[in-house]
Amino acid sequence: MKLEITIDLEGADDEAIRDILRPLIPELAKRLLDSGFSAQPATRAQSRRPPKPNQWMSSSDVAEYMGCHTLTVLRLLRSKQMVGYQSGPKASWRINRDDVEKYIRGEGMKKKRAR
Incomplete structure (x- = not known):
């Protein structure tokens, strides 16, 4: 599986960045789970x-x-x-x-x- 995302965030404020990324997160998590990857981020430990x-x-x-x-x-x-x-x-x-x-x-x- 190959996933490429390019988003130009230069000059955007935090709220605009959240609005752009919020709809992408559920689909990305679903694809990762379907492909066998864990959607849990690795902690330092x-x-x-x-x-x-x-x-x-x-x-x-x-x-x-x-x-x-x-x-x-x-x-x-x-x-x-x-x-x-x-x-x-x-x-x-x-x-x-x-x-x-x-x-x-x-x-x-x-x-x-x-x-």
């Missing part, structure tokens, strides 16, 4: 597999996992509110998934993890 226990993650992976911005994770690491490691002052951070889970549960830093 569905689109990415959760990391395995004891897996090392980058700061961007942690940010996506926690649902926050990468700069927030970097701030937590620099302020030592979350455990992470760098091989040098400008190297990327590596954070263990178990430490992320502890932070989320509110356990904080009790001791440094052995490398």
Whole structure:
């Protein structure tokens, strides 16, 4: 099945866009269901597999996992509110998934993890 839709929305306000798209949604959902696709949009949790226990993650992976911005994770690491490691002052951070889970549960830093 191939579906192409081209709509020029330049200069249109939100209400005009809704008026254009509203009649298309039921037909599109019906065609997707008929062809075997799910009409449910993938959520963030569905689109990415959760990391395995004891897996090392980058700061961007942690940010996506926690649902926050990468700069927030970097701030937590620099302020030592979350455990992470760098091989040098400008190297990327590596954070263990178990430490992320502890932070989320509110356990904080009790001791440094052995490398």
